[in-house]
Amino acid sequence: MSNSFQKSIYKGSKSTLCVGCGHDSVTANIISALHSQQIDPSQMVKLSGIGCSSKTPTYFSSGSFGFNSIHGRMAPLATGVHSANPHLKIIGISGDGDTASIGLGGFLHLLRRDIPMVYIVENNGVYGLTKGQFSATADKDSASKKGSLNLFEHFDLCAMALEAGCRFVARSFSGDAKQLGPLLKAALNFNGTAFIDIVSPCIAFANHEGSTKSHSYVKENKIAINEIDFIEDQADIQTNYDKEALVAISDSHYLKFNKLAEDHNIGSLESAKNIISKSKNKNSIMTGLFYLNKETNLSIKPAKNRVALDESTSRLSKIDFDNIMSLYK
Numbered sequence: 001m002s003n004s005f006q007k008s009i010y011k012g013s014k015s016t017l018c019v020g021c022g023h024d025s026v027t028a029n030i031i032s033a034l035h036s037q038q039i040d041p042s043q044m045v046k047l048s049g050i051g052c053s054s055k056t057p058t059y060f061s062s063g064s065f066g067f068n069s070i071h072g073r074m075a076p077l078a079t080g081v082h083s084a085n086p087h088l089k090i091i092g093i094s095g096d097g098d099t100a101s102i103g104l105g106g107f108l109h110l111l112r113r114d115i116p117m118v119y120i121v122e123n124n125g126v127y128g129l130t131k132g133q134f135s136a137t138a139d140k141d142s143a144s145k146k147g148s149l150n151l152f153e154h155f156d157l158c159a160m161a162l163e164a165g166c167r168f169v170a171r172s173f174s175g176d177a178k179q180l181g182p183l184l185k186a187a188l189n190f191n192g193t194a195f196i197d198i199v200s201p202c203i204a205f206a207n208h209e210g211s212t213k214s215h216s217y218v219k220e221n222k223i224a225i226n227e228i229d230f231i232e233d234q235a236d237i238q239t240n241y242d243k244e245a246l247v248a249i250s251d252s253h254y255l256k257f258n259k260l261a262e263d264h265n266i267g268s269l270e271s272a273k274n275i276i277s278k279s280k281n282k283n284s285i286m287t288g289l290f291y292l293n294k295e296t297n298l299s300i301k302p303a304k305n306r307v308a309l310d311e312s313t314s315r316l317s318k319i320d321f322d323n324i325m326s327l328y329k
Helices: 022-037 053-059 074-084 096-100 104-113 157-163 177-188 215-221 269-282 318-326
Strands: 044-048 065-068 089-095 117-123 168-173 193-199 222-224 226-231 244-248 254-259 285-292
Touching (some): 022 053, 044 074, 074 096, 074 104, 096 104, 096 117, 104 117, 104 157, 157 168, 157 193, 157 269, 157 285, 168 177, 254 285
Parallel strands (some): 044 065, 044 089, 089 117, 117 193, 168 193, 222 285
Antiparallel strands (some): 226 254
C-alpha cells in the first residue's frame, strides 16, 4: 500500500491527561492504526461522551469531524451520525462509566443494530474525573485507593457485547501495542460494530495494590488467547501453516492467528462466552479477539444520504410549522 497521508496528519492536540495515563497509549496506537490503514481524515468522525476517556478524540486526527456528547450518549449519537451520513468512518471512544453505567442502554442497542463503527472503551474501573469512585466494571472485592472494597459484581462488557449480537468482540491492554495495534487495524476494516474493551489503568486512582485494573495486576494476570498479526495484501497469503488460522475480514484483508495453548476458536460464539466465563473463575484477564463473524446482521441502512437532502425534503414547510405552533398559543 502506497502511503499518501503522512502520520503527522493523524495527530491531535497535546494531551492534558495525567502523565503515564493508559489512555495516551491507546491514542498512540489509534494514530498508528489510522496511518497504517490510510483512513482519510476528512471522511472520519470521532465521537465521545463525558469522562477522562472522552478527551481522547482531541488527541488524534485533528482534521476530522468530532463531537463530544453528554454523559453516556455517545452510542445514540453514533447511530444518528451513521443514519445521517453512512459513508463516514466512525470511531467512538467511551469509558467504563460512560458505557457501563448511564450509557448502558444505548451501548447494547447500538450493538444490536450492528452500526458500522469502531467502539472503544478505555476501561479503568473508576470515575477518574470525580476522584476515583468504583465504576460498574470494577471487580468485586477490588480495593479503592483509600482502601474500601467494591461490594458488587462487575459488568463484563465483552460478555454483554456477545449477548447483544456483536460480531467483533475483543479485549486488550493499553500497554500491549503488539496486540492492540493489529486489533485496531482489523476493527477499522470491519463492516459492522467492532467492539474493543481496553483495560487502561488510571495512574491516579487505580494503580495501587488491591486494584485489579493496575499496570502491575494486568501484566501479571493477562493471558493472550491468540497472537494476532494483521495482513494487508491478499497476494502474500499462500497456505495455512500448522497452528495458524487465516480469517478473511474483507475481500482483501485478513487476520492471521497463531493459536496458543488455549486454541480458541474465534468463529464460535459458545467458545467466546466460555473463555470469558473461564477467565472470571480464574481471576485472570483474557485478552485477544474473542469472536469474529463476517455474516452481516440487521443494520440501519439509510435509503438516502440525509446530508444531501435539500430543505424542502428534510423539514416542514413554513405554513405547516406555523400551523403546528399555533396549537400551542
